[in-house]
Amino acid sequence: MILHCGKYRFALDRPLIMGVVNVTPDSFSDGGHFLRAQAAVDHGRQLIDEGADLLDIGGESTRPGAAPVALDEERRRVLPVIEALAGAGVPLSVDTQKPELMREAVAAGAALINDVNGFGAPGALESVAGSDCAVCIMHRQGDPLTMQQSPQYADVVAEVDAWLRQRAAAAERAGITRERIVLDPGFGFGKTLEHNLALLRGLQIIAAAGHPVLAGLSRKSMIGALTGKPVGERMPGSVAAALLAVQRGAAILRVHDVAATRDALKVWRAVQGAYQVIR
Numbered sequence: 001m002i003l004h005c006g007k008y009r010f011a012l013d014r015p016l017i018m019g020v021v022n023v024t025p026d027s028f029s030d031g032g033h034f035l036r037a038q039a040a041v042d043h044g045r046q047l048i049d050e051g052a053d054l055l056d057i058g059g060e061s062t063r064p065g066a067a068p069v070a071l072d073e074e075r076r077r078v079l080p081v082i083e084a085l086a087g088a089g090v091p092l093s094v095d096t097q098k099p100e101l102m103r104e105a106v107a108a109g110a111a112l113i114n115d116v117n118g119f120g121a122p123g124a125l126e127s128v129a130g131s132d133c134a135v136c137i138m139h140r141q142g143d144p145l146t147m148q149q150s151p152q153y154a155d156v157v158a159e160v161d162a163w164l165r166q167r168a169a170a171a172e173r174a175g176i177t178r179e180r181i182v183l184d185p186g187f188g189f190g191k192t193l194e195h196n197l198a199l200l201r202g203l204q205i206i207a208a209a210g211h212p213v214l215a216g217l218s219r220k221s222m223i224g225a226l227t228g229k230p231v232g233e234r235m236p237g238s239v240a241a242a243l244l245a246v247q248r249g250a251a252i253l254r255v256h257d258v259a260a261t262r263d264a265l266k267v268w269r270a271v272q273g274a275y276q277v278i279r
């Protein structure tokens with residue numbers, strides 16, 4: 001399995017780290033520190049130094065209860081950061097739900113479009129199809145304002161898996177080749193703690209669809225619920241969750257704490273190698 005994103009190709013013989021660069025005043029974890037474009041660019045460069053394989057740049061908070069951001073405002077936040085980091089040596093992912101911004105991001109140098117709305121807006125898939133950009137299709141139940149009120153599933157793993165497979169097929173029909181399609185169960189997006197745990201346990205089922213799976217667990221409320229820690233103290237729990245996701249087939253980890261995740265993956269890979277030799 002390979003991942004083709006823009007001018008980059010990944011063999012996926014090791015898990016990739018996607019570092020989060022928020023350009024929002026209200027992100028639940030970065031709390032407006034990176035509002036200014038220059039600060040976001042500096043943060044992105046620091047994450048590359050720490051070992052990020054990709055950067056995910058977002059101008060609209062998607063945390064539970066967050067209000068939508070107008071296209072013009074999102075554009076003002078995100079485009080200068082893409083332009084400044086386009087030559088930084090790693091593929092840039094842009095976290096947006098808006099087809100217009102997807103097109104502009106691709107033109108500005110993005111290599112992956114990450115849509116927490118699963119490319120559900122009219123024209124979203126088409127706005128990426130003609131490029132060589134990859135797509136990350138994420139599952140979400142409901143919208144950010146209401147999604148955590150009462151998420152309902154009969155079988156969360158089967159339902160999320162079936163939905164992701166349908167969306168991947170739709171992306172292929174729109175002209176996006178298989179190796180450009182990443183799938184994501186969307187931890188915390190219209191899911192209770194039990195739903196999130198079931199998805200993490202069952203991640204292999206989603207990986208069996210044959211697309212790289214992205215897992216975004218970093219600093220999320222499920223880590224807070226399990227550890228009792230506020231956002232600023234969720235790094236150890238997030239690293240543990242990242243490793244558990246990798247063990248179950250995750251190919252890309254979307255994380256805030258790149259250096260810590262990198263160290264954990266070094267240990268994991270060393271043990272993996274030993275395991276393969278012993279077998």
Ligand code: HH2
Nearest residue numbers: 022027028029061062063138184187216
């Ligand atoms: N989670 C967040 C944002 N984008 N994209 C994907 N593919 N998967 C995720 O799990 C995911 C995502 C939320 O995290 P964060 O960026 O820390 O918060 P905010 O949305 O407030 O910027």
